[in-house]
Amino acid sequence: MRVLSLAGRRLAASLPTLFLILVGVFLLLQFAPGDTVDAMMAQMGGGDAATARELRQFYGLDLSVPVQLGNYLWRLVRLDLGFSSIYGKPVATVIAERLPATILLMTASLSFAFFAGLVLGVIAARGVNKWPDTIISTLGLVFYATPSFWFGLMAIVVFSIYLQWLPAGGLEDITRIQSGIWRTLDIARHLVLPTLTLGLIFLAIYLRIMRASMLEVLNLDFVRTARAKGLDETRVIVRHVLRNALLPMVTLIGLQAGTMLGGSVVVESVFSLPGLGRLAYESVIQRDLNTLLGIVFVSALLVIVVNFAVDLVYARLDPRIGTGD
Amino acid sequence: MTDHRLELKRRTLLMTTAAMAASVMFPERVFAQAAPRKGGVFSVHYGAEQRQLNPSLQASTGVYIIGGKIQEPLVDLDAKGDPVGVLAERWEATPDGKTITFHLRRNVNWHDGKPFTSADVQFTAMAMWKKILNYGSTLQLFLTAVDTPDAHTAIFRYERPMPLGLLLRALPDLGYISPKHLYETGDIRQNPVNLAPIGTGPFKFVQYERGQHVIADRNPNYWRADAPYLDRIVWRVITDRSAAAAQLEAGQLHYSPFSGITLSDIARLAKDPRFVVSTKGNEGNARTNTLEFNFRRKELSDIRVRRAIAHAINVPFFIDNFLGTFAKLGTGPVPSVSTDFYPADNGPQYPYDKAKAARLLDEAGYKAGAGGTRFSVRLLPAPWGEDISLWSTFVQQALGEVGIRVEVVRNDGAGFLKQVYADHAFDLATGWHQYRNDPAVSTTVWYRSGQPVGAPWTNQWGWTDPEMDRIIDDAATEIDPAKRKALYAQFQQRANSELPIWTPIEQIFVTTISAKARNHSNTPRWGSSSWHDLWLAE
Numbered sequence: 123m124r125v126l127s128l129a130g131r132r133l134a135a136s137l138p139t140l141f142l143i144l145v146g147v148f149l150l151l152q153f154a155p156g157d158t159v160d161a162m163m164a165q166m167g168g169g170d171a172a173t174a175r176e177l178r179q180f181y182g183l184d185l186s187v188p189v190q191l192g193n194y195l196w197r198l199v200r201l202d203l204g205f206s207s208i209y210g211k212p213v214a215t216v217i218a219e220r221l222p223a224t225i226l227l228m229t230a231s232l233s234f235a236f237f238a239g240l241v242l243g244v245i246a247a248r249g250v251n252k253w254p255d256t257i258i259s260t261l262g263l264v265f266y267a268t269p270s271f272w273f274g275l276m277a278i279v280v281f282s283i284y285l286q287w288l289p290a291g292g293l294e295d296i297t298r299i300q301s302g303i304w305r306t307l308d309i310a311r312h313l314v315l316p317t318l319t320l321g322l323i324f325l326a327i328y329l330r331i332m333r334a335s336m337l338e339v340l341n342l343d344f345v346r347t348a349r350a351k352g353l354d355e356t357r358v359i360v361r362h363v364l365r366n367a368l369l370p371m372v373t374l375i376g377l378q379a380g381t382m383l384g385g386s387v388v389v390e391s392v393f394s395l396p397g398l399g400r401l402a403y404e405s406v407i408q409r410d411l412n413t414l415l416g417i418v419f420v421s422a423l424l425v426i427v428v429n430f431a432v433d434l435v436y437a438r439l440d441p442r443i444g445t446g447d
Numbered sequence: 448m449t450d451h452r453l454e455l456k457r458r459t460l461l462m463t464t465a466a467m468a469a470s471v472m473f474p475e476r477v478f479a480q481a482a483p484r485k486g487g488v489f490s491v492h493y494g495a496e497q498r499q500l501n502p503s504l505q506a507s508t509g510v511y512i513i514g515g516k517i518q519e520p521l522v523d524l525d526a527k528g529d530p531v532g533v534l535a536e537r538w539e540a541t542p543d544g545k546t547i548t549f550h551l552r553r554n555v556n557w558h559d560g561k562p563f564t565s566a567d568v569q570f571t572a573m574a575m576w577k578k579i580l581n582y583g584s585t586l587q588l589f590l591t592a593v594d595t596p597d598a599h600t601a602i603f604r605y606e607r608p609m610p611l612g613l614l615l616r617a618l619p620d621l622g623y624i625s626p627k628h629l630y631e632t633g634d635i636r637q638n639p640v641n642l643a644p645i646g647t648g649p650f651k652f653v654q655y656e657r658g659q660h661v662i663a664d665r666n667p668n669y670w671r672a673d674a675p676y677l678d679r680i681v682w683r684v685i686t687d688r689s690a691a692a693a694q695l696e697a698g699q700l701h702y703s704p705f706s707g708i709t710l711s712d713i714a715r716l717a718k719d720p721r722f723v724v725s726t727k728g729n730e731g732n733a734r735t736n737t738l739e740f741n742f743r744r745k746e747l748s749d750i751r752v753r754r755a756i757a758h759a760i761n762v763p764f765f766i767d768n769f770l771g772t773f774a775k776l777g778t779g780p781v782p783s784v785s786t787d788f789y790p791a792d793n794g795p796q797y798p799y800d801k802a803k804a805a806r807l808l809d810e811a812g813y814k815a816g817a818g819g820t821r822f823s824v825r826l827l828p829a830p831w832g833e834d835i836s837l838w839s840t841f842v843q844q845a846l847g848e849v850g851i852r853v854e855v856v857r858n859d860g861a862g863f864l865k866q867v868y869a870d871h872a873f874d875l876a877t878g879w880h881q882y883r884n885d886p887a888v889s890t891t892v893w894y895r896s897g898q899p900v901g902a903p904w905t906n907q908w909g910w911t912d913p914e915m916d917r918i919i920d921d922a923a924t925e926i927d928p929a930k931r932k933a934l935y936a937q938f939q940q941r942a943n944s945e946l947p948i949w950t951p952i953e954q955i956f957v958t959t960i961s962a963k964a965r966n967h968s969n970t971p972r973w974g975s976s977s978w979h980d981l982w983l984a985e
Contacts, residue, residue, distance in 0.1 A: 154859075154861070154862060155858065155862035155866055155870075156858075156859075156860075156861030156862045156863075156864060157861065158861070160860070160861035160862075160865045160869075161860055161861035162498065163864055163903045164860035164863070164864050164903070165497060165509065165860070166505050166506070166507050166581050167506065167904070170581070170584055170585070170899070170902050171899035171900065171901045171902040172899075173579070173581070173584070180636075207498075208498055209498070210498060210499065210641070216657065219657055219658075275689055275690075275693070278690070278693045278697070279693065282693060282696075282697040283693060283696045283697050286698075289699060290690070290693045290694045290696075290699055291683075291690055291693070291694050291699065292660075292694075292699065293659060296659075296662065296681055296683075391686055391687040391690065392687055392689075392690050393690065394684065394685040394686070394687065394690055394694070396656065396657065396658030396684070397658075400658060401658065404496075404686075407859050408861070409861050
């Protein structure tokens, strides 16, 4: 019950933010020259003025900006995300089709970054200023400094073109019909390179944070006490140090869920994945306001959900942090 | 002027020699007709998704590349570029040019099993081509009715004479037929069939996963015996050009049409024996790079300034260093591949001559002021391709050298069209003009005055010329082919002497295709055609 009430309060608190974001995006896109009918004409390679007028009427673009915004918000209140002019389907359907790829990619990258960062951070902290630390820290710096699109393209050149180990793009092999476990494995194979590409920057951050917080906790009194009690080193690290050092790591997950959605635009383009990031980019280019606002709405919900989960994990890790009264 | 012609000849000669050399080095590519193999999945690069896939509603290569395999036009072009019947077997026109009769192919069925009849032609022409199809509504403006005396005859009746040659050259692109029984009720634009097309073509639509792929399978009941050879075509949605090149190399793609990958990747893959890279099969998709002048700017409405700008830019240098062998000097709005209309005399040309440019600008009264600047202009490049972007930077630097300061203002597609064609907020604009086999289809509207504001790719330059309007109107209804050709020669000459738009570069789209593909690029609009004879070697 406490969890539910917390969730409810969290959601209520984020509603004004959500409202401001939606209005902001709506107004920002009004500043871009051209509307969805112009984009449509560009795609068609020409058309006459009468058709354009008719289409503007059809999409409600002949109305004034406040009226359009009002209509949109009123629809949103009734949980109707509207109709996508690029896809000719309800926005909710379009987003539902794209969401799985993005969630798959985000989950895979976050877990990869989190766990690899954790392990590398611990190794680096244990051998601080010795050769493992130097190698890991340097690698981290390189990963952090490499732009992800460049890393993605290089990974394709090495692993797909030269070695021919992994596919260069797409979510699955559509030239063969597969099902069950084989399809899952095929999708996993297709996700390896995108996951690495999106995850490496985050991995670098996690490993730095993990290393620093391990070093900090290692110097605290209770660790000295634990060692003095004669506990073996593995037990000290796992039970006492790691658990406490994990707190800043978990905080980061919440912060980075949003960043990752942004980063996925590039990765989804390079690996031709059908995700939300590319859909967002496409809807800006096509001036498809409904779809864009829908994506903003869903992404905001996603970030809220992730942060809520992070709060719950907090309470598990450190009983002193309550879920509130 | 003369050295331009020489340049052209030298290029043609070089390209011919290269083609001959290729045929000696790779004989299997040229004489590949041996024994077609059935089966195989052909993967195609699909660069930009469309809002719908029915080519009777939208004339664009993005739609033809998928819809053109599923639906069929009345007429297509053969290897020589001559009209050849597809859903129409033969046709004839009355001497006054107002009645054109199409005799339709018998025993053709839609993919859902219903028979194809003249009622489908009538419905498509009146409800789609005339009302919705871009360029179709202009082409069929004077179409009053389509009579159907029997199920296999469609008689087109026109209020004004319709040149048969024009109609036949336009129909490969603007003559796709849709099934009446699926469209006659409801809003045509919102019909779900638009995204799951039903046609009479060699491939049947299977699935469209947005953002991922479109799939079509062999039509076992296709009317051409033995065709098609492929089991399946898969169009993979890949928006990133470098990613597409990588997938070609990794073997995930067989074909990237219409210059879909970057110029540097094209140059690289051209050396790779696993691919065939050429302009062949795209002759019907010729385009020119343009420089459009806004006549509302006092300076640009002066013909001496427009000519000076053309003289100030070293086009051969740009082509050699940036575009490579796939482009050549442009000679006017009607490109040299248009054998039916390309005139013997193109009118004045503007070879690179900086001193002459400076002299013309001085004459026009725009002397260099402080810092050598004469005046400043805003140049809006269209975002359709790398070449346009490079060209706009080149123009900026070249004009800077003669004292015209250029500010390049970049926009995305919607922004570009709005600013140029609706707001007229440009001084210079640059983009592509795509030529569609006959100047009357989409070329002359760039020059005809009186176009409604906001209609993209029409004369929005503020240029009016009664003489040009007369030539355009006469040619559009002239039914004698020789006289039409002569009128379009006048059109070309006048376009080049008045220079409302300068067409400095002529290009043909580049195809990058796997060397395993056979029977490809064998018609002038092959990327858009039906691929009924395409097959994949082992």
